[in-house]
Amino acid sequence: MFRFIYAVTTAAALMTAVGPALAQDAMMTSRWGKDDQAGASNLMTPKKVMEAMKYMKTGNVISLARTYQAEMPLFGARAFALRGTGGLAGGPVGENNVIWMDDFLSTEIGQVGTQFDGLGHIGIGGRNVFYNGNTAEQIFGSTGLKRLGIEHVKPFFTKGVLIDAAAHRGKPMDAGDEITVADIEAALNKQGLTSDAIGEGDVVIFHTGWVRHWIKDNKTYNSGCPGIGLEAAQWLIKKGVAVVGGDTWPVEVIPNPNAKSAFPVHQELLAKSGVFIHENLAAERLAEAKVYEFAYIFAPLPIKGATGSPGNPIAVH
Numbered sequence: 001m002f003r004f005i006y007a008v009t010t011a012a013a014l015m016t017a018v019g020p021a022l023a024q025d026a027m028m029t030s031r032w033g034k035d036d037q038a039g040a041s042n043l044m045t046p047k048k049v050m051e052a053m054k055y056m057k058t059g060n061v062i063s064l065a066r067t068y069q070a071e072m073p074l075f076g077a078r079a080f081a082l083r084g085t086g087g088l089a090g091g092p093v094g095e096n097n098v099i100w101m102d103d104f105l106s107t108e109i110g111q112v113g114t115q116f117d118g119l120g121h122i123g124i125g126g127r128n129v130f131y132n133g134n135t136a137e138q139i140f141g142s143t144g145l146k147r148l149g150i151e152h153v154k155p156f157f158t159k160g161v162l163i164d165a166a167a168h169r170g171k172p173m174d175a176g177d178e179i180t181v182a183d184i185e186a187a188l189n190k191q192g193l194t195s196d197a198i199g200e201g202d203v204v205i206f207h208t209g210w211v212r213h214w215i216k217d218n219k220t221y222n223s224g225c226p227g228i229g230l231e232a233a234q235w236l237i238k239k240g241v242a243v244v245g246g247d248t249w250p251v252e253v254i255p256n257p258n259a260k261s262a263f264p265v266h267q268e269l270l271a272k273s274g275v276f277i278h279e280n281l282a283a284e285r286l287a288e289a290k291v292y293e294f295a296y297i298f299a300p301l302p303i304k305g306a307t308g309s310p311g312n313p314i315a316v317h
Contacts, residue, residue, distance in 0.1 A: 030132040037152035039274025040242040043201035052295040065114040065312040073218035080107045110308025117277040120148030121307040122266040144305020151302040160203040160296030162286045172209025175224030178253045191292045200240030203296040207283035227253040245278030
């Protein structure tokens with residue numbers, strides 16, 4: 001609980017400096033109405049499912065999740081601790097002598113490892129607003145979010161597009177390297193695609209090569225990363241995407257080119273547009289297989305009041 005309160009108050013402090021103008025933008029009513037809590041997951045329709053199935057040509061399935069373990073890099077004071085029972089949790093019972101094992105997991109359930117950011121995760125200080133004009137006072141609760149919890153997000157079955165930014169640059173990217181719209185278009189061209197490959201309701205995933213530091217050098221991994229900036233985020237929003245993901249911990253570039261700005265892409269996608277973020281994805285698996293278009297399938301765990309979700313997203317091609 002302490003870490004949850006710490007995360008909320010720290011995020012609010014970081015975002016206070018952005019000013020009332022940006023806060024006003026976040027108070028705009030969602031295109032899906034003033035009561036909407038599902039954001040861009042509303043774009044998941046039977047039509048999108050059928051469209052995604054067109055990219056399932058080989059039947060091969062690629063897991064995009066990294067293994068959840070205590071050794072993985074964790075942001076700030078977050079923790080991941082799995083504890084077994086130290087012996088049998090129960091049994092033997094019955095003539096058949098059934099026995100069983102259990103475990104206990106202590107963690108920020110949706111904000112470690114491969115993580116899917118919900119709409120209640122990031123807001124804008126000053127007026128303290130989150131997606132669809134929800135205020136911090138309206139959504140904060142001691143047992144989880146009262147609004148914008150991850151349970152409102154609809155399952156995803158849609159087209160996915162990989163942007164292999166590392167291949168476009170000719171080498172793994174470094175911290176602070178920003179992926180621009182020109183980079184996206186050039187990477188797509190190198191992959192034999194155009195910007196028209198990205199459509200409404202799609203998921204766009206970036207491969208930067210930052211995974212080279214995962215567990216091997218957690219200090220470097222957490223110190224910054226390559227990623228998209230505001231220009232690319234706004235371009236993707238105009239494209240109508242549902243999710244933006246990547247092989248880094250925030251998907252956006254860190255440090256930001258504007259030294260006075262903290263996590264502005266998160267605000268642009270989540271708070272202002274209802275577009276979700278999927279972090280720490282194993283995008284290199286798609287890049288190595290040269291799979292650039294695929295079906296992205298992911299159902300966030302319906303944990304009432306949670307700010308995000310763990311899980312194992314898959315790409316089927």
